[in-house]
Amino acid sequence: MFSMITSIYRHPTSRRKWLTIFSGAFITFALVAWYGFGLAGPWAPLMTTAAILAGYDIALRAWAALRLRHLSIELLVIVAATGAVFIDNYWESAAVTFLFMLGAWLESRTMSRTRGALKALIDAAPVTATVLRGGEPVEVAAHVVQLGETVLVKAGQLLPVDGEVIEGAAAVNEAAITGEPIPAEKTPGSRVFAGTLAENGLLYLRATGVGADTTLARIISRVEEAQEAKAPAQRMIESFGRWYTPAVFLLAIGSYLVTRDIELALTLLVVGCPGALVISTPVSVIAGIGRAARAGILIKGGEHLENAGRITALALDKTGTLTEGRPRLAEVVALAGQSREDVLLWAGIAETGSTHPLGRPIIEAARAQGPLPTAEALEEISGMGLIARHTGHQIAVGSHRLFDHLGIAFNAGTTDAIARLHGLGHTVVIVARDGEVVGLLGLADMPRASAKPMIDRLHALGVRRVVMLTGDQRPAAEAIARAVGVDEVHAEMMPDDKLDRIRSLKSEGLGIAMVGDGINDAPALAAADISIAMGAGGSDIAIETADIALMTDDLGKIAEAMEISRATLTNMRQNLVIAVLTVIGLLFGVYTGSIHMAGGMLIHQLSVLIVIANGMRLLRVPKAAKIGTARQIAEHVVA
Structure with missing residues (x-):
């Protein structure tokens, strides 16, 4: 029993819950004794006991703040409640402390729900593992594997x-x-x-x-840090709170000196509590980061969450970002009366003996149309291509340089076809049989299926310019840009060139986000207002260095991160308006005599809960975007 009581005492949420329950019980006993049985004697001791029970935790927090030379909200409540007892207003003292404690408990309980993404991640970490030792399965703690x-x-x-x-x-x-x-x-x-x-x-x-070296553990660590990191708006509110609380004390003292009405002064201390104001931004930030984590978007803190919503330009690389990062066969051009199937077959026969990366998509496409024979002899000429022999035929597959080497000339039609493929940004592989060019293969790094919808979505969100920064050749870059709707193309760029372009965009007053891999694009990423790493699952560098890490290669997550950021900013503004209007309305009500101490505290606590509930709306994921329950995120977060 003693250990259970000690556990409850040490856990703030549990302590507040039970103090609230006991305080409420004593208030109930007092009301029943007075109104039910007409007994006036128990009124003062029961109400005072209720005030002491509820005020105990409040006084602890007020004292802790005072030791740090900070005049806290809790101090306002304790002074007001103590003063109410001294003027024999026991009901007001009990009601104020009870309502404040009830609000603190509900706030603590509700705020824990906004951290649900982090809890889901922690729940996703299994505690045991089955390992094979000596050929036998053994169950051990996961961290000792x-x-x-x-x-x-x-x-x-x-x-x-x-x-x-x-x-x-x-x-x-x-x-x-x-x-x-x-x-x-x-x-x-x-x-x-x-x-x-x-x-x-x-x-x-x-x-x-x-253990701590898994991708999941690193994400949990970053979400914890992000939810503790303060957004600029939150830091502003805390700075405001440093002079606001002393100002309320001065207002109460001044009002007493003018009116000699101690109850008015004490009521001002209660209704002047900036509780909703203080909680207005952190609840939105925590909920926004949690919502993002659930979607596989790791945002590194409140500042980056805010900045993402203010982005007006996006810069990104081509290869591996807008494109799949691997070549595919985009086009087959048949010449000299051959069929496309025959051209692909001859090229595939030659490439089966090659390890060149460009050979893989050719082999895949050739095998897709039927069995692929193996060349009887193969010669690889470095930097040029391949010469193979099959069923008595010579097959040459490679670049323009190979055919110059072999002395095979191109007619006007072949030259025009090569130029057309180059204009589309394709890498051209030329195929010849027995000294005659029979076809051309156009290879390209194809755009991701999610690239164009993402850019359209960004434009709809108000992003004015989407800029491609790539070291690739201009024809290939422009071909991809046309396909996906990029606004500007800057090709053949070195890392320093990308950095200069980012600085140039910033000088135009644009808010810049840069998407990169966290390594080659490091200078440009550092210069941008927001750095975004894609496909960061398992990548230590991306998770550690980027402001926003997308745990998958889905480009749509970039737009989703901006949408979450903007929703969070809107939510913050709504909460600030609710908090400020509540304080103004309460102060007006006190001076006009329409609001008293207990009623003012009730309205104040309701405003706190409204602000929290509004912030929690950010955790709701639209049906189309839902990914399931916590068990699968551990059950089907970023957060």
């Missing part, structure tokens, strides 16, 4: 470590890391993360990250 050990994960289990699949296959729900609800298929060689859910199958993992 050794790097390199083999971990067994069955269907329905949460993955306890970051790792690489070495055997087995499963659909893994990675919503806890990426915010994406669609399970990812994992096979040998796939990378997996702690806290994700194996929905079926059986996986054997080689542990590459355990």
Whole structure:
């Protein structure tokens, strides 16, 4: 029993709850004794006891603030409640302390819900793991798994470590890391993360990250830091509070000196409490960061949350950001009376013996149309291409330089076709058989499917300019820009060139967000108002350095981050208006005699709860964007 009482006492939310309950009980006893049985004797002791019970926690907080030389809201309440007892106004003293304590408990309880994204992430971390030791499965604590050990994960289990699949296959729900609800298929060689859910199958993992070194642990750490970090608006409110509370004391003292009405002065202390004002911004910031974390968007603090909503220009790289980051076969041009299928077949035969990256999409496309024979002989000429022999035919596949080397000339039609493909930004692979050019292959890094919708969405949000900064050649850059709707293209840029362009955009008064990988684009990212890293799942550098880290490669998350930021800014403004109007209205009511101490405290506490409830609206995710329950984020956050 003693240990339970000690536990309750040490936990602020539990302590406030029980002090509120006991205080309310004594107030109830006093009211029943007076109005039910006409007993006046118990009134003063019961109401005083109620005030002491509720005022105990308030006095502790007031004293802690005084030791730091800070005049707190709690001090206003304690002075007012104590003064009410001395003027025999026991009901007002009990009511003020009870209502303030009730509001503090509800505020604490409700604020914990705004941190639900962090709780969901923590819940996503499994506490045990099954490892193979001596060929036998052994259950151990997740944090004691050794790097390199083999971990067994069955269907329905949460993955306890970051790792690489070495055997087995499963659909893994990675919503806890990426915010994406669609399970990812994992096979040998796939990378997996702690806290994700194996929905079926059986996986054997080689542990590459355990305990505090997992991606999930790093995200939890960053969300904790972000929810504690103060936004500029919050810092402004706290600065305001440093002189506001002393001003209320002076107002109460001045009113007493003029009117000699002690009850008026005490009531001013109560209604002047800036509780709703103080809570107005942090509740919005915490809820906004939590909402973002649920969507797989890691925002590093209140300042970055605010800044994201003020972005008017977005700069991004091409390769791997607007594009998929790997070449694909975009076009096949058949020449000399050949069919497209034959051109692709000849090219595929030659490329099967090559390890060149451009050969992979050619082989994939050739195999998609049927069996692909292997060349009988193959010669690779570095920097030029391939010469293969098959069924007595010579096949040459490569760049313009290879055909100059072989002395194979191009006719006007071939030259025009090559120029057209170059104009589209394609890398051109030329195919010849027995000394005659039979076709051209256009290879390109294709735009992501989410790129154009994202840019359209950004324009709709008021982003005036979307700028591509790339080191790639201009034709390729302009082709992608046309396809996705980019406003400006700056190609063939070095890192210093990107930095100069960011500075130039800032000099025009634009709020700049820069999307990059956190390494090559470091100077430009540092110069931008907001730095955004994409696909940060498992990336230490991106999670540590970027202001906003998107845990997946979905470009739509950039626009979603801006939408969450703007919703948070709007919510902050609404809360500030509610808080300020409440204080003004209460002060007016006190001076006109229409509001007294208990009623003023009731209205004050209601305003606090309205502000909190309004902030919590940010946690609501539209139906189309819902990713499920906490268990899968641990149950189906960023936060």
